Amino acid sequence: MAQSNTYKYENGRRYQAYKDDGTYLLPHDEPEYLRLNTQHVLLRMCTDGQLALAPLAPDKPIMVLDIGTGTGIWAREFVDEYPQATVVGVDLSLPETDDLPARLEMRTGDLEADWSTFLPDEEKFDYIHARMFCAAIKDPRRMLQQAVKHLKPGGWFEWQELHTRIFCACPDVLDIDKCRHSCYWEAQQKLAAGIAKFGIDLWKGAALQPLFDQGGLYQNHQVVTTTPVGCWPEDKVDKEKGLLRRQVLLQGMESLYMGPLTKGLGMEKAEVDELLEKVRGELRADEARHYLKFHTYYGRKPTPG
Numbered sequence: 001m002a003q004s005n006t007y008k009y010e011n012g013r014r015y016q017a018y019k020d021d022g023t024y025l026l027p028h029d030e031p032e033y034l035r036l037n038t039q040h041v042l043l044r045m046c047t048d049g050q051l052a053l054a055p056l057a058p059d060k061p062i063m064v065l066d067i068g069t070g071t072g073i074w075a076r077e078f079v080d081e082y083p084q085a086t087v088v089g090v091d092l093s094l095p096e097t098d099d100l101p102a103r104l105e106m107r108t109g110d111l112e113a114d115w116s117t118f119l120p121d122e123e124k125f126d127y128i129h130a131r132m133f134c135a136a137i138k139d140p141r142r143m144l145q146q147a148v149k150h151l152k153p154g155g156w157f158e159w160q161e162l163h164t165r166i167f168c169a170c171p172d173v174l175d176i177d178k179c180r181h182s183c184y185w186e187a188q189q190k191l192a193a194g195i196a197k198f199g200i201d202l203w204k205g206a207a208l209q210p211l212f213d214q215g216g217l218y219q220n221h222q223v224v225t226t227t228p229v230g231c232w233p234e235d236k237v238d239k240e241k242g243l244l245r246r247q248v249l250l251q252g253m254e255s256l257y258m259g260p261l262t263k264g265l266g267m268e269k270a271e272v273d274e275l276l277e278k279v280r281g282e283l284r285a286d287e288a289r290h291y292l293k294f295h296t297y298y299g300r301k302p303t304p305g
């Protein structure tokens, strides 16, 4: 292992202890890594297989920073598919392996702290990538400012987020009403309330555009795609996405909800388990035809003059 992680254990799961203020509420263990890697396959399907939507030159050497790199699966695939790229992945805790590709480096760091603790001021990148990171941080504006500071002129910042709010495509009821009567909706409201206790806005993944517009970037784009949950879509690709999304949710529901609901709202583990079991039942039944939205934002740092 390049750098060693420190851990703590709660409710039968392992959590990182590098940043021990309790604000990162998801585990760092095998089941969570499995969830993230399965989710990666789904998220690539949401971007038509592309790792980046920003228009990067495929043949030019580029320095890339992946913030909140998780299992490092995106970073590994990036070095494979962009042979001219060198990638640095930063996270609170790193994958436990020494087996990294030559052009991939992993660093431990707290991205909510001053980035100079793990990135020298003179270290600049052509492309900075963040994905599924919003629910982890309090201050996305500061995150973007620090990213812009570490971009080269003309460099791109890209941020991909699944908006956690569910939508419902059931044709015989009003979208929002059907959703509001579901246990899935109730669980999501509780998730947002639990995370809010730690100063984090769960819904902001759908509202990052103003940060790009006001944060000194230009050529800003937002691309929104939908991801169904379950096997209800008729279209073959959507059905495949829906099955995968449901699998990720069924697999990862405990990862996502246990910390925020027990630590944020003071619920007992047994209460959370009961609620999540009801949600799993709804997701398997597929009646509500749920879907989620996936947002990709990207923008460019101006070149002086």
Ligand SMILES: C[S@@+](CC[C@H](N)C(=O)[O-])C[C@H]1O[C@@H](n2cnc3c(N)ncnc32)[C@H](O)[C@@H]1O
Residues within 6 Å of the ligand: 019, 024, 036, 040, 067, 068, 069, 070, 071, 074, 090, 091, 092, 093, 109, 110, 111, 112, 113, 130, 131, 132, 133, 136, 137
């Ligand atoms: C939901 S995972 C997403 C991982 C990866 N970006 C992906 O899309 O597969 C969020 C990651 O952000 C990391 N993270 C959360 N807060 C962080 C912080 N303050 N500094 C560095 N990494 C952080 C977590 O450890 C976790 O690996």
